[in-house]
Every structure is written in C-alpha cells, then in structure tokens.
Amino acid sequence: MVYQLYYWPTIQGRGEFVRLALEEAQAEYVDVARQKNGTRAMMKMQEEASEPSFAPPFLVAGEQTIGQTANILLFLGARHGLAPRAQAGRLWINQLQLTIADLVAEAHDTHHPIASALYYEDQKKEARRRSADFLAARVPKFFDYFEGVLAKAGRGGYFTGARVSYADLSMFQVIAGLRYAFPLSMARVEAGYPRLVALHEQVAARPNVAAYLASKRRIPFDQDGIFRNYPELDK
C-alpha cells in the first residue's frame, strides 16, 4: 500500500514525526501537499473526509484516514515493527510518544505563548518569560524523565532497549529541534543527559534515517515550524 501523508509542504512541524517513521520503515508514501496543487488537495481532503481531522498531519491508508500525530504513529508502529508486538509494549510506546507530544507543544508555546494566530513580534515579551521557564524548569524535568526511562531500559540505548521504536525517532527529532532553537542553552543542558545525547546520535546514524536526513525530502529547520531560533529567547 502507498500511504498518502497530508501535511504543510514547507515546514517540518508535526508532520516530521510521521515522515521519520515512514522513512525508517521504508514505507512507500506520497507527501501530498508537496505535489502540484497539493495544499489545495489537502484542504479539500480535510473537509470532506468522513472522519475529518482537526488539523494536519493526517494519513490516508487505503480506506482509512487517520489524524493526530501520536495516533498515526500508533497505527504505523504496529504495521511496520516500530513498536513492540505485545499490547502492553504498544501502550508504553504510546505513553512515551504522548509525553514527547506534551514537550513539543510546550516548545511551540515558547515563541507563541499567547496565540498561534498572532505574530511572534506581538507576543515577544511573553515569549521571553515563557522561554526562560521552559529552559530552566520544563526541559530539565522532561529530560530527567526520559533519561530515567533510558536508564531503566538497560542496554541497547533505545526506550525499549535494543529495538528502535517510533518514540525513539520522535525523541531524536525533539533533541535536534531544541538544539536548533536554543543552541546555547542546549549545549549546557544536554551535558547532563548522556543517554539522550547517545539516543539522538544512534537514531541519526541509522541508515534509513541518515539517507532521509541527507535527502531533499528532509525540509530544513526554519522560523515557521515548531522549533524556531530567536537568539533573544536562548538565554
């Protein structure tokens, strides 16, 4: 089956977590909105689906349309060996993914603490306050948690040990994003989290991921996605 991924064509955003899973799994997919007239096709699809999505990304898999990033990954993980086979293991990876999603939402709100619909420039003062708390309190709290999970998982370096899951791919993406957004702070912070740093490297070195990252299919980080580099927020 060829999947159709619907997501904004010019940003990594939440679609990137899905792209990484599809690429690691070597699944065939069309990144619909990046085709000619693709964004229009996406809007139409979003409205007309019998089970519509609140927002992109959503994935069409045969008859099914699946929205919400963690939900798409739950589906793909089971089909492509990117999650344990047993139900308990699948719930565990879903739990980690949802915790990563919480961190992602907070990372977004560092530059948009008041309203997504307003420009950054219209909430700059608030963004400074929120970023300071995010870097001082929230990132360490999340990283303590994920580092602890890796410590309990034992050898192999992934969240469930030796086998990669979609939650590992997502964690890689979050670390890469935070490094892009907050290079100074991250250099300081990540020194205390050797297992997370190693996970990031290990995912980046996986052949399918490495090939993807080197390809044109990987959209670069920029100032329109979730992770944005505003030096004034990186204190």
Added chain:
Amino acid sequence: MVYQLYYWPTIQGRGEFVRLALEEAQAEYVDVARQKNGTRAMMKMQEEASEPSFAPPFLVAGEQTIGQTANILLFLGARHGLAPRAQAGRLWINQLQLTIADLVAEAHDTHHPIASALYYEDQKKEARRRSADFLAARVPKFFDYFEGVLAKAGRGGYFTGARVSYADLSMFQVIAGLRYAFPLSMARVEAGYPRLVALHEQVAARPNVAAYLASKRRIPFDQDGIFRNYPELDK
C-alpha cells in the same frame, strides 16, 4: 480485576477523564491518593514503576502501569466497550480524544500562559490576553470541528452514533468545565452548537454517570484544577 487509579486527591484535573470512564463502565477501582497516606503512595509508585509516568494520572491494572490520560482511556475503552471493536474505530476515538486533550491543554493555559509553576497572580496580564484569544478564536474552532463530527455521525447523538465512547464522556467533561470557567462566554458560544449541548446532556443523564456526579466521589470544580473561574478572564 480492581484497578488502582493514581491522581491528585483534591482536584478533578486530568484524572477526571479516567474517573468518568471507570464510573460509566462500573469498573471496580481504588482512587489511591484519596485513601489514607495516598499521596505518598502515589509519589513512591510514580518513581519506582519499571515504566514510570511523567505525571499523574496513571492506572495500575494487574502487572501493568499505564500513564497519559488518552493512553489509559485507549486501554479502558477496549476492555469495557467504551470504544468500537474494530481497529479503525478505536483509532478514530483515540484521534478525537487527542483533539480533546489539545483543547484541555489550551483551557489550562488560559490561566497559566507563562508557567505552571508560577501563581496565576504572576501571569494575570498574559492570562487576559490568552483567554481573549481562546474564547474568540480557539473555542469556536474546536467546537466547529466537534459539532461537524457529530453532524456526520448521524443519529444517536454520540461521536460514533448510538453507542457512547470514552471520547463522549470526555467531551461532556470539557463542556462542563468550560461552563464553570467561562459562564458568560459559554452561554453566548454554545447557542451555536446544539449537538454538543445535547451530547453534554445525554452523557449527564446516563444512569452510571448521573449516580457518579451526585456522589461524593465527584470532586467539585474549583480554583486549582484545569478549569478555573476567574471572572476577569470571562469577557
């Protein structure tokens, strides 16, 4: 099996979505932190679980410890008939639940747009700006979406038609919470969403839910939970 629910003992919070599912299903559970020395037991459990949770709520079901609200509901929904049997239907309910979770997070941030760790009084100005956008733009956007889903679902009044799911219970809770937090704005807004209002009433009238709401097990809304009533934010 008797479940053990771990959540803060004095607030509804995110634990309430789990409580509503357990109550509707008439599942046996102990609300651990509301027992003697319960909060201490919760802290200990959170640290020592082999698959720890970032934050409450988490549910112990035999050998399994399951965290993240939507993940707990995914598990309970399958076991207690609060989600469709087919995988596609389960993913659809999970998708709706995750969209509800996004709305819940935004409702929380109306009074804490800068930092959860700060007092409301220390972010009151920002809370005003964020609440104004939430009520003018975000609530209508989410409600348009959910009302549209109900319209497509056809007869029965629930998200999948005639059978209640945990996402319906959660939607009930969100409407109740928003009414508590923003009574003036909600009176205006909800007039445009007859299906959502009917869903709220229909869930509240279900015998198990009604018995629960009338019991002492239902903690009242207050100024410490997700939904708080600050009249200055309800414009």
